[in-house]
Amino acid sequence: MRITPKEVLFFETWFEDYTGNFKQLNPSLPNGYALKSNHTQNVCIEMNALGKSLMLDSYQLRIAHIIALFHDIGRFEQFRKYNSFADKKTENHALLGVKVLKKYKVLDNLQPEAKSIIIKAIQLHNVKNPPKIKDKTLALFVNLIRDADKLDIFSLASHHYQNSKESNSAIELELPNTDDFSEDICQQLINGINVDFVLMKSLNDFKLIQLGWVFDISFNYSLLKILNCGYIDGIASTLPNKPSIHKVIHHVHHYIAERLNLQN
Numbered sequence: 001m002r003i004t005p006k007e008v009l010f011f012e013t014w015f016e017d018y019t020g021n022f023k024q025l026n027p028s029l030p031n032g033y034a035l036k037s038n039h040t041q042n043v044c045i046e047m048n049a050l051g052k053s054l055m056l057d058s059y060q061l062r063i064a065h066i067i068a069l070f071h072d073i074g075r076f077e078q079f080r081k082y083n084s085f086a087d088k089k090t091e092n093h094a095l096l097g098v099k100v101l102k103k104y105k106v107l108d109n110l111q112p113e114a115k116s117i118i119i120k121a122i123q124l125h126n127v128k129n130p131p132k133i134k135d136k137t138l139a140l141f142v143n144l145i146r147d148a149d150k151l152d153i154f155s156l157a158s159h160h161y162q163n164s165k166e167s168n169s170a171i172e173l174e175l176p177n178t179d180d181f182s183e184d185i186c187q188q189l190i191n192g193i194n195v196d197f198v199l200m201k202s203l204n205d206f207k208l209i210q211l212g213w214v215f216d217i218s219f220n221y222s223l224l225k226i227l228n229c230g231y232i233d234g235i236a237s238t239l240p241n242k243p244s245i246h247k248v249i250h251h252v253h254h255y256i257a258e259r260l261n262l263q264n
């Protein structure tokens with residue numbers, strides 16, 4: 001099976017044309033279009049590097065690229081419709097993206113197997129606790145997009161928390177930036193329990209949950225990048241100086257060190 005460079009170019013051109021329509025919006029969110037457009041570009045770059053590190057063949061790399069290109073296509077319609085990126089308050093952007101791709105028949109010229117993998121990987125890219133996937137090929141692409149997406153969000157978030165004086169509701173999920181944090185979230189992270197998202201009330205809670213994303217990372221390549229780029233310490237440096245938060249940070253570092261066989 002193959003996907004030609006010409007087909008990839010068609011998808012890239014479609015993405016530019018479709019998302020270009022949203023540039024003209026005048027939203028209350030700052031640079032909503034640019035944020036998601038840049039995120040998509042970065043996820044494509046992360047995806048390609050990750051795929052190459054795993055020695056994927058050119059067919060697999062192209063499938064991975066198309067998934068990365070379209071994984072957040074629903075963000076643009078979400079933004080137009082609701083002026084918000086908060087799925088909780090609006091709708092699931094992954095499912096919305098799949099609706100957009102189907103509406104415009106974007107993937108219809110691909111072979112059914114490739115189309116099905118791309119659709120399912122997009123559907124599962126943002127699922128909090130994804131189901132165990134039996135199909136190894138699908139599992140590979142779901143894990144790839146989930147890692148590549150997190151790598152860019154880690155970069156964006158850690159940079160934003162450390163450097164930006166202004167709030168950005170798209171990154172901060174419209175959560176209040178106070179000194180509050182949930183001791184229960186800390187405890188769940190330390191105990192290796194899936195965090196109950198009902199507990200997320202403040203920006204600090206979201207930062208803690210983001211630190212816990214490392215437990216959901218599939219490939220050691222991604223973990224090493226997260227460590228080497230200083231994303232954990234970057235986010236950690238903006239959290240309150242409290243014993244339970246130190247425990248979470250230590251636990252996260254310990255987990256990464258063990259997975260990568262590093263000396264603690």
Ligand SMILES: [Fe+2]
Nearest residue numbers: 071072125126
């Ligand atoms: Fe997404």
